Amino acid sequence: MDMPLSFIIIVVVVAIILIAATTGNRRRADAQSRLCPSCGCTHPPFAQFCPRCGKQV
Numbered sequence: 001m002d003m004p005l006s007f008i009i010i011v012v013v014v015a016i017i018l019i020a021a022t023t024g025n026r027r028r029a030d031a032q033s034r035l036c037p038s039c040g041c042t043h044p045p046f047a048q049f050c051p052r053c054g055k056q057v
């Protein structure tokens with residue numbers, strides 16, 4: 001088993017980037033989803049009205 005060091009470094013870097021992107025996206029989605037003050041359901045930050053109760057948010 002004789003792998004070049006550069007190949008191993010690339011694999012490690014790609015793995016770190018994938019893990020960071022996955023956890024980062026999940027954290028960002030949690031921070032962006034907002035709670036409806038009326039019914040308490042979550043909705044995307046770009047929504048102007050609650051999809052469940054229709055209250056303006």
Ligand SMILES: [Zn+2]
Pocket residue numbers: 036037038039040041050051052053054055
């Ligand atoms: Zn609502």
